[in-house]
Amino acid sequence: xxxxxxxxxxxxxxxxxxxxxxxxxxxxxxxxxxxxxxxxxxxxxxxxxxxxxxxxxxxxxxxxxxxxxxxxxxxxxxxxxxxxxxxxxxxxxxxxxxxxxxxxxxxxxxxxxxxxxxxxxxxxxxxxxxxxxxxxxxxxxxxxxxxxxxxxxxxxxxxxxxxxxxxxxxxxxxxxxxxxxxxxxxxxxxxxxxxxxxxxxxxxxxxxxxxxxxxxxxxxxxxxxxxxxxxxxxxxxxxxxxxxxxxxxxxxxxxxxxxxxxxxxxxxxxxxxxxxxxxxxxxxxxxxxxxxxxxxxxxxxxxxxxxxxxxxxxxxxxxxxxxxxxxxxxxxxxxxxxxxxxxxxxxxxxxxxxxxxxxxxxxxxxxxxxxxxxxxxxxxxxxxxxxxxxxxxxxxxxxxxxxxxxxxxxxxxxxxxxxxxxxxxxxxxxxxxxxxxxxxxxxxxxxxxxxxxxxxxxxxxxxxxxxxxxxxxxxxxxxxxxxxxxxxxxxxxxxxxxxxxxxxxxxxxxxxxxxxxxxxxxxxxxxxxxxxxxxxxxxxxxxxxxxxxxxxxxxxxxxxxxxxxxxxxxxxxxxxxxxxxxxxxxxxxxxxxxxxxxxxxxxxxxxxxxxxxxxxxxxxxxxxxxxxxxxxxxxxxxxxxxxxxxxxxxxxxxxxxxxxxxxxxxxxxxxxxxxxxxxxxxxxxxxxxxxxxxxxxxxx
Amino acid sequence: xxxxxxxxxxxxxxxxxxxxxxxxxxxxxxxxxxxxxxxxxxxxxxxxxxxxxxxxxxxxxxxxxxxxxxxxxxxxxxxxxxxxxxxxxxxxxxxxxxxxxxxxxxxxxxxxxxxxxxxxxxxxxxxxxxxxxxxxxxxxxxxxxxxxxxxxxxxxxxxxxxxxxxxxxxxxxxxx
Numbered sequence: 023x024x025x026x027x028x029x030x031x032x033x034x035x036x037x038x039x040x041x042x043x044x045x046x047x048x049x050x051x052x053x054x055x056x057x058x059x060x061x062x063x064x065x066x067x068x069x070x071x072x073x074x075x076x077x078x079x080x081x082x083x084x085x086x087x088x089x090x091x092x093x094x095x096x097x098x099x100x101x102x103x104x105x106x107x108x109x110x111x112x113x114x115x116x117x118x119x120x121x122x123x124x125x126x127x128x129x130x131x132x133x134x135x136x137x138x139x140x141x142x143x144x145x146x147x148x149x150x151x152x153x154x155x156x157x158x159x160x161x162x163x164x165x166x167x168x169x170x171x172x173x174x175x176x177x178x179x180x181x182x183x184x185x186x187x188x189x190x191x192x193x194x195x196x197x198x199x200x201x202x203x204x205x206x207x208x209x210x211x212x213x214x215x216x217x218x219x220x221x222x223x224x225x226x227x228x229x230x231x232x233x234x235x236x237x238x239x240x241x242x243x244x245x246x247x248x249x250x251x252x253x254x255x256x257x258x259x260x261x262x263x264x265x266x267x268x269x270x271x272x273x274x275x276x277x278x279x280x281x282x283x284x285x286x287x288x289x290x291x292x293x294x295x296x297x298x299x300x301x302x303x304x305x306x307x308x309x310x311x312x313x314x315x316x317x318x319x320x321x322x323x324x325x326x327x328x329x330x331x332x333x334x335x336x337x338x339x340x341x342x343x344x345x346x347x348x349x350x351x352x353x354x355x356x357x358x359x360x361x362x363x364x365x366x367x368x369x370x371x372x373x374x375x376x377x378x379x380x381x382x383x384x385x386x387x388x389x390x391x392x393x394x395x396x397x398x399x400x401x402x403x404x405x406x407x408x409x410x411x412x413x414x415x416x417x418x419x420x421x422x423x424x425x426x427x428x429x430x431x432x433x434x435x436x437x438x439x440x441x442x443x444x445x446x447x448x449x450x451x452x453x454x455x456x457x458x459x460x461x462x463x464x465x466x467x468x469x470x471x472x473x474x475x476x477x478x479x480x481x482x483x484x485x486x487x488x489x490x491x492x493x494x495x496x497x498x499x500x501x502x503x504x505x506x507x508x509x510x511x512x513x514x515x516x517x518x519x520x521x522x523x524x525x526x527x528x529x530x531x532x533x534x535x536x537x538x539x540x541x542x543x544x545x546x547x548x549x550x551x552x553x554x555x556x557x558x559x560x561x562x563x564x565x566x567x568x569x570x571x572x573x574x575x576x577x578x579x580x581x582x583x584x585x586x587x588x589x590x591x592x593x594x595x596x597x598x599x600x601x602x603x604x605x606x607x608x609x610x611x612x613x614x615x616x617x618x619x620x621x622x623x624x625x626x627x628x629x630x631x632x633x634x635x636x637x638x639x640x641x642x643x644x645x646x647x648x649x650x651x652x653x654x655x656x657x658x659x660x661x662x663x664x665x666x667x668x669x670x671x672x673x674x675x676x677x678x679x680x681x682x683x684x685x686x687x688x689x690x691x692x693x694x695x696x697x698x699x700x701x702x703x704x705x706x707x708x709x710x711x712x713x714x715x716x717x718x719x720x721x722x
Numbered sequence: 723x724x725x726x727x728x729x730x731x732x733x734x735x736x737x738x739x740x741x742x743x744x745x746x747x748x749x750x751x752x753x754x755x756x757x758x759x760x761x762x763x764x765x766x767x768x769x770x771x772x773x774x775x776x777x778x779x780x781x782x783x784x785x786x787x788x789x790x791x792x793x794x795x796x797x798x799x800x801x802x803x804x805x806x807x808x809x810x811x812x813x814x815x816x817x818x819x820x821x822x823x824x825x826x827x828x829x830x831x832x833x834x835x836x837x838x839x840x841x842x843x844x845x846x847x848x849x850x851x852x853x854x855x856x857x858x859x860x861x862x863x864x865x866x867x868x869x870x871x872x873x874x875x876x877x878x879x880x881x882x883x884x885x886x887x888x889x890x891x892x893x894x895x896x897x898x
Binding site: 194196 | 763765766770773774777779780781782783784785786787789790792819820821823825828831832833835836837838839840841842843844847866867869870872873874875876877878879880881882883
């Protein structure tokens with residue numbers, strides 16, 4: 023256990039921060055949110071298995087379907103023999119169109135049957151004759167990326183390097199897809215989506231119904247991380263087609279292999295850079311050339327370096343997306359940022375080593391504002407940066423390293439709508455169609471309503487995740503809470519005002535005479551009625567407040583992360599020990615869900631830094647690890663002690679939280695490994711083979 | 723089945739005939755304390771039988787190959803990935819799913835934030851409940867090591883381990 027006697031300056035915090043503190047008792051964060059103690063409103067449903075996800079909508083008489091997919095990176099489907107497959111008991115239909123495919127996992131048709139067993143057996147019984155073609159499987163198959171030439175004439179130090187990051191797949195535990203139940207003149211769509219309303223609007227004519235004649239439902243979503251944005255996707259489009267044709271509910275969910283191959287990813291990147299600095303650490307010139315590996319897509323491979331979080335003078339940037347035979351990218355939690363931050367943070371640490379500077383001092387100097395500098399100072403104390411040894415100075419087998427990275431994110435609200443109804447029995451209902459992908463939308467909406475009205479949260483029920491509710495934003499770009507929180511608070515305030523107007527009319531008072539505190543209605547500051555008795559005076563259908571917010575409301579959030587690792591120099595294995603994740607996100611609504619988001623971002627960043635890699639066979643272009651066995655994600659035994667620090671200094675408004683905590687982690691981890699072993703590992707993931715070869719390079 | 727179907731998970735090229743697989747196997751087993759009698763296809767997975775035929779969708783499919791643990795159930799009092807078990811193999815066994823765990827005992831897991839999106843959570847809770855019922859294993863294993871078969875993609879494992887510590891009353895979670 024690491025002890026620290028740092029006295030935090032955060033408002034309301036205690037004077038001693040125990041670093042080995044459990045999740046339920048983070049004294050540093052107490053008092054930093056609107057609600058420190060509430061647990062998820064849907065936590066019981068999730069923990070007991072009662073929560074119904076789209077993949078759990080097992081409707082009577084449903085049919086099951088899956089896509090038939092190309093098993094190679096490039097191949098022509100020449101002939102199809104489905105005679106054996108059609109004889110499989112329970113098979114309803116098979117539709118396959120021979121065509122040329124350009125990536126592993128590309129659909130060429132589908133099988134639909136009475137049960138999942140029959141679908142799988144029919145897929146196995148298909149005789150498909152594929153003629154393989156040559157493939158390209160990486161950026162480097164097309165681009166020769168070498169060290170860039172050039173340097174600033176007045177530079178004291180110039181560094182040159184090439185960095186790369188692999189493809190990371192979203193790996194949400196619930197896969198893509200859903201259920202369509204078409205009843206002729208009406209339909210219900212159970213979608214696993216990050217955008218209830220984009221699914222509704224994205225069907226076009228596919229359901230042969232007006233948007234008002236079908237409902238999209240997604241009360242629970244088993245993760246998305248960006249991959250479930252956009253419209254219905256090919257899975258729900260297939261379900262829509264089959265449900266209409268067969269007049270039965272149609273169930274289409276991807277399996278894990280399909281999920282890796284064809285539901286998007288974080289694109290790979292290669293970054294070549296030269297950077298010139300003066301002795302004092304100021305950057306006087308440079309050039310950054312980045313490439314994004316976008317598979318069969320034509321774009322979407324941006325690599326955010328320089329990030330704009332550090333002051334770089336005269337650094338030119340160019341970028342090119344490179345296509346090859348693989349599934350294309352989709353938005354993935356802070357698109358383009360983690361890959362850029364990896365290159366940027368490690369590049370700065372390499373520059374600091376050349377200059378003989380402490381990398382923290384260099385980053386502190388170059389950070390664009392004082393918020394970052396304050397966060398860096400605070401985090402350095404919490405992680406124990408003073409114990410950091412000079413790069414490569416350790417000779418023991420187990421070597422300790424420290425690294426730091428910074429993050430930023432701006433979220434522009436796309437606008438949204440909300441309603442709050444106060445019923446005569448005193449219950450209060452919050453309504454917004456926006457979905458909860460795990461972030462805590464249901465809980466934060468309840469807290470906002472209760473807080474705005476002045477009643478206990480237990481009186482509020484929250485309805486979300488239905489297209490029949492007031493439209494809200496998609497859960498992407500960290501815009502959900504910044505949009506829905508103020509909207510819901512406005513709606514709640516309006517509903518409360520309407521209640522006051524009813525009370526005022528009945529008693530000959532002014533609505534402005536009333537207020538509510540702790541569930542008691544006060545008139546001119548004196549107790550007037552209990553909440554329940556006051557609501558009993560409402561008409562039978564209660565009163566409703568509704569609010570909408572337009573576009574805009576852009577607000578930046580910032581963060582810094584410190585990583586402490588131990589590297590075993592005999593095996594090359596990295597053991598992250600401790601992560602300090604300081605994060606601003608404006609006004610925090612719910613402490614526990616906010617902390618959960620930060621920890622989750624750090625975990626995904628560490629997992630990206632250490633393990634995750636979509637590996638394609640370079641001869642046939644097939645993914646060799648389309649599972650969770652060889653596509654490894656971080657598990658409980660690899661997890662360090664992660665301390666989320668909610669930074670609420672003078673913050674107002676609700677700002678972005680989903681994306682920023684995953685931006686700096688892999689970069690900070692790479693810097694920590696560099697510090698421990700004295701040689702940079704410039705290519706993610708930081709697997710033992712790369713650590714050992716970097717060590718060998720450092721020795722020679 | 724033999725080698726004819728032992729192909730990749732994509733499996734498009736098999737020549738497997740279904741002729742020998744038309745039959746079903748009638749089995750009996752105990753499910754959450756009740757006797758169940760059901761005829762199953764020999765290739766039917768226990769996870770699918772539970773979800774699609776016995777109306778118990780609490781067990782989730784995360785990976786379908788025994789890595790993520792979202793489908794964890796107990797079979798004769800041992801945790802198992804139900805996606806890896808052909809249903810006919812539980813003939814005569816005692817199977818328990820997430821639906822059998824009393825909700826009143828789960829408060830600590832709720833308070834520590836052991837869940838985010840929730841898709842991994844039922845499997846986590848089944849494993850956790852097994853550890854609680856067999857706490858002697860903590861003499862030789864840390865909670866973290868015992869939970870290593872359950873993957874979470876959203877917020878990881880601190881909330882789970884902390885919840886378990888409170889639930890079991892064992893303070894040694896094995897934090898690294």
